[in-house]
Every structure is written in structure tokens, then in C-alpha cells.
Amino acid sequence: MPALIALLLAGILLPDFSYSQAPLAQPVEVSSGEAEAIAEIDSQLAALDALNKKVLDSLQNDDALLGARISAEIISRALIEASVRFRPILKDITTRAETFKSATAEGDTPAPEVAAGVAALNKRKSAINGALAKAEDGSLAASALVEKVGVARRDLFSSQLAQRVELSDVFNAQTASDVGAEGRDLSRRVTSWLTFMLRFKLNGVLAATTFALIAALAFLRLGTVFARPFGRHNVVGYQPSYLTRIVSALVATLLPALTLAVFLSTVYYLLDWYALLRPDIAEMLSSLMRFIWQVFFVYRLALAILQPSQEPWRLLSVSDNIARLLLVLATLLAVVTGADTLLNAFSNTLSSPFSLTVGRSFGFAILIGLLLLATALLKPFKTEAGVAKPWPPYAKGFIVLAGLAPIFAALFGYVGLARFVTQQIVVTGAIAATMIVGFLCAQALADEDALKSSSIGRQLHDRFGLTDRQLDITAMMASLLTYAAVLFVGVPLILLQWGFKWADLVLTAVYFLTELKIGSVTISITAIGIGILVFFVGYYLSGRFENWLDKTVLSRARMDKGARTSIRTAVGYLGIALAALVGISVAGVQLSSLALVAGALSVGIGFGLQNIVSNFVSGLILLAERPFKEGDWIEAGAVNGIVKKVSVRATEIETFQKQSVILPNSSLINAAVGNWTHRNTLARLDVPVVVSYGADVVKVQNILRSIALAHPKVLKTPEPFVLFKGFGAERLEFELRFFIADLFEQAVIGTDVRFEIVKQFRLQGVDLPYQQHDAMHSIFADDPDIGSAAITLEQNSNESAKVIRKSTKS
Amino acid sequence: MKTKLAAAIAALMLMSAGVQAATLVNKGKDPVTIVVTEDGQKNEVTAGAAETVEFCLAGCFVTFPNGDRQALTGSETVEITGDDVLVQ
Numbered sequence: 001m002p003a004l005i006a007l008l009l010a011g012i013l014l015p016d017f018s019y020s021q022a023p024l025a026q027p028v029e030v031s032s033g034e035a036e037a038i039a040e041i042d043s044q045l046a047a048l049d050a051l052n053k054k055v056l057d058s059l060q061n062d063d064a065l066l067g068a069r070i071s072a073e074i075i076s077r078a079l080i081e082a083s084v085r086f087r088p089i090l091k092d093i094t095t096r097a098e099t100f101k102s103a104t105a106e107g108d109t110p111a112p113e114v115a116a117g118v119a120a121l122n123k124r125k126s127a128i129n130g131a132l133a134k135a136e137d138g139s140l141a142a143s144a145l146v147e148k149v150g151v152a153r154r155d156l157f158s159s160q161l162a163q164r165v166e167l168s169d170v171f172n173a174q175t176a177s178d179v180g181a182e183g184r185d186l187s188r189r190v191t192s193w194l195t196f197m198l199r200f201k202l203n204g205v206l207a208a209t210t211f212a213l214i215a216a217l218a219f220l221r222l223g224t225v226f227a228r229p230f231g232r233h234n235v236v237g238y239q240p241s242y243l244t245r246i247v248s249a250l251v252a253t254l255l256p257a258l259t260l261a262v263f264l265s266t267v268y269y270l271l272d273w274y275a276l277l278r279p280d281i282a283e284m285l286s287s288l289m290r291f292i293w294q295v296f297f298v299y300r301l302a303l304a305i306l307q308p309s310q311e312p313w314r315l316l317s318v319s320d321n322i323a324r325l326l327l328v329l330a331t332l333l334a335v336v337t338g339a340d341t342l343l344n345a346f347s348n349t350l351s352s353p354f355s356l357t358v359g360r361s362f363g364f365a366i367l368i369g370l371l372l373l374a375t376a377l378l379k380p381f382k383t384e385a386g387v388a389k390p391w392p393p394y395a396k397g398f399i400v401l402a403g404l405a406p407i408f409a410a411l412f413g414y415v416g417l418a419r420f421v422t423q424q425i426v427v428t429g430a431i432a433a434t435m436i437v438g439f440l441c442a443q444a445l446a447d448e449d450a451l452k453s454s455s456i457g458r459q460l461h462d463r464f465g466l467t468d469r470q471l472d473i474t475a476m477m478a479s480l481l482t483y484a485a486v487l488f489v490g491v492p493l494i495l496l497q498w499g500f501k502w503a504d505l506v507l508t509a510v511y512f513l514t515e516l517k518i519g520s521v522t523i524s525i526t527a528i529g530i531g532i533l534v535f536f537v538g539y540y541l542s543g544r545f546e547n548w549l550d551k552t553v554l555s556r557a558r559m560d561k562g563a564r565t566s567i568r569t570a571v572g573y574l575g576i577a578l579a580a581l582v583g584i585s586v587a588g589v590q591l592s593s594l595a596l597v598a599g600a601l602s603v604g605i606g607f608g609l610q611n612i613v614s615n616f617v618s619g620l621i622l623l624a625e626r627p628f629k630e631g632d633w634i635e636a637g638a639v640n641g642i643v644k645k646v647s648v649r650a651t652e653i654e655t656f657q658k659q660s661v662i663l664p665n666s667s668l669i670n671a672a673v674g675n676w677t678h679r680n681t682l683a684r685l686d687v688p689v690v691v692s693y694g695a696d697v698v699k700v701q702n703i704l705r706s707i708a709l710a711h712p713k714v715l716k717t718p719e720p721f722v723l724f725k726g727f728g729a730e731r732l733e734f735e736l737r738f739f740i741a742d743l744f745e746q747a748v749i750g751t752d753v754r755f756e757i758v759k760q761f762r763l764q765g766v767d768l769p770y771q772q773h774d775a776m777h778s779i780f781a782d783d784p785d786i787g788s789a790a791i792t793l794e795q796n797s798n799e800s801a802k803v804i805r806k807s808t809k810s
Numbered sequence: 811m812k813t814k815l816a817a818a819i820a821a822l823m824l825m826s827a828g829v830q831a832a833t834l835v836n837k838g839k840d841p842v843t844i845v846v847t848e849d850g851q852k853n854e855v856t857a858g859a860a861e862t863v864e865f866c867l868a869g870c871f872v873t874f875p876n877g878d879r880q881a882l883t884g885s886e887t888v889e890i891t892g893d894d895v896l897v898q
Binding site for chain 2: 083
């Protein structure tokens, strides 16, 4: 730290006093960090040496070799970490050297203290370089050791597999007496420990057990409360959904298993805490506890899946008998493999003779083989009719083979191979079975309505108010995630089990994810994924920004609705474009190469995409110029209706018959567009009226004017106006023109006015001309009241005629 | 929504932090060659003038053209200008 402060001070002072001798006077001592790092490197190198010797000694012990490999990797890492600590020191040295250099003018002989300083610095630097060189050699040696361990483990493995023992050497009187001696040794150790415990430490044991029991019960109670919604409820005739069954199976397995784990581990740790465990007893006890837990777990899992006595909750569709048999087989398999591991641990502790180890492996190989053969003979499936069906031939063949292989290997004396095969079969089988359950779970989740109809779905619905659709999407995502999780966990586990190295798996995965080469193109799936993610985040953010802008800024600025929509839309498109660009560049696509593509595309755009581009540009113009906005009543060619949405390519118009018309923007730009509501909703309504030649025209004019003025929704200014349009063939033509404030009421007001005209004409004896058409004539001919009266309104003449007919009949 | 966003950003940072390497930037006019000891192997890494090269995925030892040595963890940027080496 003082050195650092001095360095900082030197940095501040130097520019002004570069010829000052003050900084040079600092001692060029070795800092404590430097010495520590060198010491650390030396200790790691010593550890590496020791490890090298250990590996040479334990070439026959796979566990020791594996441990050595991990240690070598740790040492390699530690060497780098220690070496990195030199970096600030080296930087310091370089800075100081620069200072010395600048203190001496070009060509001058350096002052004696400067020369001494430079020499000291060089000495330190070469010491560090030396340490770094040692560390580098050490890391090379550590890597070489890792290689060596790998080779040794491979050799050991193949020699173990190929090793053949004479069974007569194993099964003889000597072995029998060994077994007896071993049993006596075990019982002596256990009894002595137990007697000691009971006599002198009974309180401790009781306290530990009681406390562990309380902890386990508390855990069970909590777990039961938490898991209640997912538990089983046995109602007669209730058919739980597959998902409900799977979840309840999980709960019914995990809860008791975890409770037992809590109990066992608490007992163990408390006994350990009170120092009541002898090392050999501790080892054996922990193996025994692991054995008990494993058997219990497998039993509970098999029970939950098979449910021999509760058919509705069974996950596999097998008959009751088969379920019971499978449960027994699975439990037996767990007991046998667990016992193998347990006895292995015992004989490690008791240092059993080789013959015993071989004999044990032999026995277990035969047992597991027989269990597998028994499984192959089962008829686990059901036909549609409920008749038991055996395994499919290939599965049966595989199981028989898997059962026969360890038996024959053991019988021919290849006990190592038999043991290896049984371990592989059991562990791989267990992983595969778990994966299958996981896949079934994912499949059940993916079924439509599965989540909705399950109790979890109801919980989600009640607590978080998720709709059916949201539940469905949640279920789909959960299903995909489950598939991915099962694959990502299961496949590497199986590969590891088969002897692949973790580092190789990671490297392969990294290779696939980051630099998959196809031809000369390198694809990074991770980068593409991140790019997509960035795009969606950007898209989401731009949406938020758009909303914020609209609600907070634009609405306060009292902009009109059209301008707001335009700005909103423009900002939205800009946001998407930005998000896409950032996403693409994050995904590793060079924007310059994109420009090349765009250049090539521009030719295509010139021909093929001409229309789309013209619409796009028109859309931009519409957004900028705003000849109409959402909610306007426009007429474009034959389309007459309300504008619903202006987007960049097309505009959506809803006609009054409620038909949505998507009009390409270019047609709105290139042709005339009538907008009824561009500046205001004021409109002039023209109602054509005809009367017979016998009518009094002044009276007609007055009646029409007064009708218009009398209507509350007709504007008084500009005044209504009666136009005497002309002399028709058999009638005089008038037109009543008036203004209304709200265009959208024109139909209602027009109808009102027409009704009133007919009424007033009739009351005041104004003759309407004869109807010219025969059909119309016949309608009115029946009615002497109307006589010659008929009215033609240019618009909606048929409807008007019907209205008149109704009114005259009533 | 906010937690989702935070989770997404965290995931993003994790992912981008997952794959990293040291970067060698040659700011000089001549190509430089450094010796990289990584994974039990010594390799030469050359960067042409004004070129940037990625190396050292997970910790390595480096010997620079001027004979200096350094250890890298794999996240550094090394700038070489002639004989001057700057590790950041």
C-alpha cells in the first residue's frame, strides 16, 4: 500500500518535476506481495512434486488417481493465480524504470544513484521473470501429470476388466474362514462401540436421536402443509389427470425421502459433534445410512409410480399383479446394488482380503443378472382388452442379454468385468428410468388443458388469476423447459457414466454453442440466442418507451390525436428497427455484410418489391402529412368508411356495413381521398323534393324553410336554403339545403326532415306528383286518401317508398 | 414484468461472461509473436500490424517479444506497441 501511494504521488509530481531527484530517492525494495507470490509458487511446485510421487505409488487405485487428477488441476490453477499477482508489481517496476530513464538526458551518463536504481529494478524484474518461468514449467508439468493419470486410469480400467480369477481360488475353505473372521471382526468393532455408547454415552445418543427425530418431524409437518394441495385424495371413482398423478407421485416420494435424509444426517452430525464416532465406525455408519436411504428412496419412488393398490393413481398402465411384482423387483435391485456398495465400504474399512472382495462381486453379479432375467420374463403391459402383454421382443432381448452378460462373465472368472457391467446396467438404467419419467411429465404438461384441469392449475388460477390461455402457454413453456432440463441433465450423466470426461463434454458443448463451423462460416448459437434475446428486450423496451411518450409527454402537450398516433407509430417502428439492428450485430452478423445484402436486394426491390416499397413510402408520407387520422370518415374510390388504423403498408377502413377494408397506402396517396371530417364535422345535407305543377311554389318554399328551421339539429347559420332547381317533365324540382353540426347524424336528421315534409305537404294540401312507375302506382292506387300523392326522394327511394306505404296503411 | 427483465439481463450478462478470452492488440507497425503456455502446450500466437487476436480461454502464461513474462486469467486485453506491453 505505501508503495502504491508513493507511486501515485510520483505520478502526480512527475510531469512538473521530471528532473527532480525526489522520486528516485525511493528505495527499490522487494514488496511483500512479491515475496508472498514467489513463496506461493514454490509451495505449489512442492505440492506438485509430492503429487507426482503419490501417483507413482498408487497406479492401482482408481480413486486415488482421480483425486490426483483433481489436485493437479487445482495446482495448475493456483500457479496461474499466484503468477497473476505479479502484474501490478511489474507495472510498478516499468513505471519506475521509465522515471529513471527520463531522469537522464539522451546520451548522458546516468547519475550513480540512477544507475544503481536501474540495476536494482532489473534485478527484481529478472527475479519475477524467473519465478514466472518456474510457474510456467510447473503448469506444464501439472498438465503432463493430468495426462499421465488419464493414461494410468485407462490402463487400470482395462486391466481390471480383462483380469481373470480362478474361481477355485476364491471359493474354498480359506475364503469361508475369511468370511467368518471378517464377520467376527465386524461384530467385535460394532459391539465394542455400542457397549461403550450404551454404558457411558447413553445420554448423548438419546439426545442426538431425539433431536434428530424432532427435526425430521418438524420437516415432515412443514412439508405436509406446503405440499397439501398436491397430495392425494382418495375419493372413490375419482380419476386424477396424468399431471396430478405425476406431481403427487413426486411429492409422495420426495417428502418421506427428504424427511428420512434429515433424520439420518442429523443423527450422524450430532453424534459426530459429540465426538461419539470412531473413524472406522463413522465410515461404516455413513455407508449404512446411505444404504438405508437409497433403498427407501427407490422403494418410495417405485411405490409412487406403480401404486399396486390404487389403480387410478398408477403412472404406468400395468395390472395390479405386475405392479406388485415390479415393486418387489425394483426394491430388490436397490437392496442388492446398495448392499454391494455397503459391503465394499465395510471391506475397505476392515481391509478385507482380496478373495472376499472378488467373492462378493461374483455374488452380486449373479444376483443382479438373475433379477434382470426375472424382469425379462414379466408381462408388464396390457392390451386394449386388458390382457397382459410381454415386453416387445427387442426390449426383452436386450434385458435378457443384460442379465446373461454379468452371469457368464462372473462364471468364467471375469469378476471385474461382471461388476463393471452390472454397475453400468443398474446406474444407466436408473438414470434412463428417471429420464423417462421426466419425459412423461413433460409430455403430460404439454397436453392441452392438462394444467388447467389439474389442482396446480386451479391454484395458479385462484392465486394469480391466470386465464385459461395463460395457463396453456405456461404449461407449454414448462413442458419445453422440462424436456430441456431432462436432456441437459440426463444425457451428460449417462455419458459421464460411460466414461466420457466432463471437460470433453463441456468443450464439445462450448464448441457447438460458440463456433460451429459450416463450410467457411462460423456460427455461434449462443451469440444468435443472445441476439434474439437482445432484440426482444429492445422491442419490449421500445414498446414501454412508446407508451410512456404517449401517455406522459404527448398527452400533456395537447397534441391532436392524429399527430399523437403518427409520432407513436414512427417511434414504434424506429424502436423495432433499432432493436433489430442491435440484435443482429450482437448475433455476430457484420452490419457491413448486411449492407452488401441490402445492395443486392435493392435491385430486387426495383422490380419485385416495387409495390411494397411504394406502399411503405406512402405510409411514411401519410404518417407525416396526416391527410386523415384514425376515426375520420373518408371516401377513397369506392370505399366509404371510418379509418381504423394507419400502418406503414396499408390503412384499415371500416365501412358502415362493418366490413374492414385494407387499402394499400399508395392508393391513398395517388388518388383523391375525400375526408368528411378533416377539419370539422360540419356537413350540408341536400334533400331533393318534387311537387306537381299545380302546387303553390311560394308556399312550398315557406313550408320547406320552416321545417328545416324547426328541426333542433339543423344549424340556423348558415341559414337553410330552398333551391328551385328546375322544371321537370311532370313535376317541379326543389332542393332543401341545410347545415348540420355532426356529419354522423345526417341519416337521422335527413329522415326526420323527409317525414316532416310529407306530413306538412299533406296537411297543407300541396300536391305531390303522380308516381311514374307502374309498381308504385299500383301501391298507391288502392288508397284514395293519398290519391295522387307520392314522393320521390333521390336517395334511398325504395326505403322511402316502403316507409310511406307503412304509414299510409296504419 | 420488472423481475422478468432483470432476470433476462442477468442471464444475458452471465452468458456473455461465460465465454471469454484474452485479447492481443498489436498497435505497432510490425507483426508480433507471443508464446502462450496453456493447457500444457506452448503455442505461438502472431498478430499482424493493427490486428487483434483472441487467445487464452482459461488462464495461461505469456512470454512477450521483449522477453517479459506475465500470467493471464483470460479476461485481459494486451496491447503491444513495438517493445512496450500494456496489460489491462
